Amino acid sequence: MKLIDTDILVLGGGPAALVTVSTALQNYPDKKITLIKEDEISLVPCGIPYIFGKTLAQSSKNIMPFSPAVAEKTTIITDTATSVDIESKTLYANSHKITFDKLVFATGSTPFVHKSFEDALHLKNVFTIQKCKEKIDQLKDYLEDKQKVIIIGTGFIGVEMATELRSIGKDVTIVGGRHILAGSFDVDMAIEAEKIMQEMGIELVLGQYASRIVQSGSLAEGIELCDGGRIDGDVIILATGYQPNTQLAKNAGLKLAHYGGIWVDEYMRTKNKDIFAVGDCCGRRDFITRDPSKVMLASTSASEARVAGSSLYGLQYLKGFNGTIAIFSTMIGNRAFASAGVTEDRAKKENIDYTVGYFQGLNRHPGTIPDASKQSVKLIAIRSSGQIIGGQVIGDKEAGEVINIIGLAIETELSAHHLVSLQVATQPLLTAAPTTYPIIKAAEQIIQARFQ
Amino acid sequence: MKLIDTDILVLGGGPAALVTVSTALQNYPDKKITLIKEDEISLVPCGIPYIFGKTLAQSSKNIMPFSPAVAEKTTIITDTATSVDIESKTLYANSHKITFDKLVFATGSTPFVHKSFEDALHLKNVFTIQKCKEKIDQLKDYLEDKQKVIIIGTGFIGVEMATELRSIGKDVTIVGGRHILAGSFDVDMAIEAEKIMQEMGIELVLGQYASRIVQSGSLAEGIELCDGGRIDGDVIILATGYQPNTQLAKNAGLKLAHYGGIWVDEYMRTKNKDIFAVGDCCGRRDFITRDPSKVMLASTSASEARVAGSSLYGLQYLKGFNGTIAIFSTMIGNRAFASAGVTEDRAKKENIDYTVGYFQGLNRHPGTIPDASKQSVKLIAIRSSGQIIGGQVIGDKEAGEVINIIGLAIETELSAHHLVSLQVATQPLLTAAPTTYPIIKAAEQIIQARFQ
Structure with missing residues (x-):
């Protein structure tokens, strides 16, 4: 049994753990940081499907790297944690006993099976x-x-x-x-x-x-x-689907949220201000209703980890946006599909008085540019104010970033009126035309729909 | 001499004219709209260089289309305007005399020659x-x-x-x-x-x-x-470079701004509330200093045209953002270069107390994804508040939309603190990793720089 004493202890091996460590390193360069993870090697979670086809073709091409700074300045332990004693601030693993000042659970999720x-x-x-x-x-x-x-x-x-x-x-x-x-x-x-x-x-x-x-x-x-x-x-x-991996936290007496995630506030703190939880193991809230959210995404985890990693010894900034907007993208065949916020379907279920704007254009201009292809944008907005609460994009690979423009519009609570006079960079080889930029055209439709 | 009477008269054949017409059609479906332009065929301005290489290879592949709605519901005249009498609300062309209620100058720009x-x-x-x-x-x-x-x-x-x-x-x-x-x-x-x-x-x-x-x-x-x-x-x-094409406006007695553009307020109105100017022919202001700006971009023009086209008979919304952020992109070889807001160089000239964040990562994750390539993001922020005032991106084609995320951050006056907890969609085949999304990593550096 090896004894270790650390300031900050992060428990987990996925993106949430990694980003917590790198953010803590930036914010608290003088603190001793320790990471304990179960597997020697961590996979990039969203890369896993691509191991099975031609894209990556082998798991060794899907390894999550530790940055040199993290590897150098952090104590990294591969061991299985068995229990946490919150009172004495001690984590027990098979062959380690680690005392800590701050603990961050980043234990991820495991497959959900009916x-x-x-x-x-x-x-x-x-x-x-x-x-x-x-x-x-x-x-x-x-x-x-x-x-x-x-x-x-x-x-x-x-x-x-x-x-x-x-x-x-x-x-x-x-x-x-x-x-x-x-x-x-x-x-x-x-x-x-x-x-x-x-x-x-x-x-x-x-x-x-x-x-x-x-x-x-x-x-x-x-x-x-x-x-x-x-x-x-x-x-x-x-x-x-997946479910939060919270056995250890539960055994330690931490409060759980709905769907079994560890209960945390907007700053990823459990009821104990020295214990945090980030990533799939924590309980998430929907950005519209603040109801529990089942969304599990590495990007959400990374965002939470940045909040936790900079809030360990006191909050340094207030979060501008609360809740999880569920912002995804994927590729099916040679088309990218991306979504953020609520769908029309969900808006109906939540009884939101909404309007929709939809525009299908091209991702290059003029349409004679050799690799031009269709780009469709659907926006969902609150009817009375035009506030954007959701969006979906189908296009070529650029759709993966177009959805992030929409995500930012949701996070900053923009209305369709803001979007119609948006200044966007447009270029023949890179984007839709300035005259028919799909986000803007969809926003125009939302404004028009309000008068109908 | 053919006599025409119209409600809204738009003068020009470029993107600014086209978007003014289509926006006015949406907002004022009952008004009679007339467009007068000099050339039968309009080229897509930013597509012009691509006529000379292999990309488009001929000018006939670079024609700016009129949407069926515009073609159907608008009177389109090809003629050369010779003078405007503001008093009697009359435009004279070689073979037309057109009386109007509202006039929008969208006369564009002509090459500047030393x-x-x-x-x-x-x-x-x-x-x-x-x-x-x-x-x-x-x-x-x-x-x-x-x-x-x-x-x-x-x-x-x-x-x-x-x-x-x-x-x-x-x-x-x-x-x-x-x-x-x-x-x-x-x-x-x-x-x-x-x-x-x-x-x-x-x-x-x-x-x-x-x-x-x-x-x-x-x-x-x-x-x-x-x-x-x-x-x-x-x-x-x-x-x-180019210079505003304003001879007609000047002869009509309209006030000009610096660099010869037609003076307009934030709603593209000249001193006369019935006369508007949009696009390269109008005087622009920089978003930081409100000084005259020489920026000439089709996307800026389109944004102005949307404001004008919906403000002809009274303002319908207040603009959320004032001034021109100069948001561009282009492709050099197989790399995209994009920029928004102020450069570091300009920040120095304006005596802004700024900090810089820079991160070079990859546009896919893990880096073994076959088409992964470098993506660099540089952000420029006000030192004290961390407010983002500029950004530059180098990457693959997605950089054309990454700059629009930065542009939106500038327009919505976000600080680096907002950006570090941004929820972004990340996907192996489409974007950078959630752990090292370049915009977020650059924002982290801005926050760190403030402590140094």
């Missing part, structure tokens, strides 16, 4: 997507000589796994809700993504759910659908 | 870049069998002309200030662009100016430099 599938988890060909190199390598090895893959779950991970596995010639069936990516895209946008997946030859089984995994000895043979239908497969991947 | 070169303009092989299809075709035809091109001026048009002409094998020499794109990029960023141009085989003659064009009969033989050196060439292109 009760009805739990029994099937021991089968050789049923997998979840765990953020652990060893487990990912096991799945990749197993897939090597298998042809028929069933993916249960149509969130980002399920969809990205489907497209990557299809790209290396697997027969892929994906099973899930009425439309894919339902939390982030309205039906009008989702069907464009579904069309591309179908063109790629992916079998979409939508508006269904898998009621049972059919076993035969130590293997799954396939799944049974709620309508009684059956799909056979060589491998079944459960991509049905 | 006094010392004016005499050379009549030479067969000396050209300016005019926003007129006929003139562009003339230059393109002339260049056909010529090899040595000298470009005077290192602004965006000069640089874009240089790279496009080089891409089709011309020997190109570009002559100008100490560094290219000096108004928009600091030296540290500009030298990266210069390196690429040199690698392309473009001859850069910097820190010099052309003192004289050397004539021989009806042709120019080359130029003489201020240090006495001489460069020979087959064609000389003057890319030394």
